Amino acid sequence: xxEAEKQEILSELEERFxxxxxxxxxxxxxxxxxxxPRNKWFRDENGGGGYSLMTDAFDNSIxxxxxxxxxxxxTCVICGKQYVRHLAGIKESEEIAEEICQFIYDLRMKYKENxxx
Numbered sequence: 001x002x003e004a005e006k007q008e009i010l011s012e013l014e015e016r017f018x019x020x021x022x023x024x025x026x027x028x029x030x031x032x033x034x035x036x037p038r039n040k041w042f043r044d045e046n047g048g049g050g051y052s053l054m055t056d057a058f059d060n061s062i063x064x065x066x067x068x069x070x071x072x073x074x075t076c077v078i079c080g081k082q083y084v085r086h087l088a089g090i091k092e093s094e095e096i097a098e099e100i101c102q103f104i105y106d107l108r109m110k111y112k113e114n115x116x117x
Contacts, residue, residue, distance in 0.1 A: 032088070033084050033085060033087050033088050033093070034072065034075065034084065034087065034093060034094055034097050035094075036094050036098070037071075037094055037097040037098045037101050038068065038097075040053070040098070040101070041053050041054050041068075041101040041105065042054050042055075042064060042065065042068050052064065053105060054067055054068070054101075054104075054105065057105055057108045057109055057112070058108060067104060071097055071100050071101060071104065072084050072097070074100055075087065075093055075096050075097045075100065078096050079092070079093050079096065
């Protein structure tokens, strides 16, 4: 078998695999979903998670990230999706997450003011 024949067979196989498994093997982009509200409320100016609006509100970065996990889940439920990655095609999802973040932040700050927590 010549080198050209081998390459032809390989090309044929690649084409068949691509056709058969199209969409199955691609990695889903989950980092861009809900990126704006996550960056606004849960990241510092440098993109890290050290200091953020929510860390300031809850006085603890671990608790603030637990809050983010809850906001993500609530956003999924409101949009009728099971996973955050399924929110990629729903343009309202970021607005919903933003509203939930604002509500939780305001509620927490009101609680801290009233109870000197």
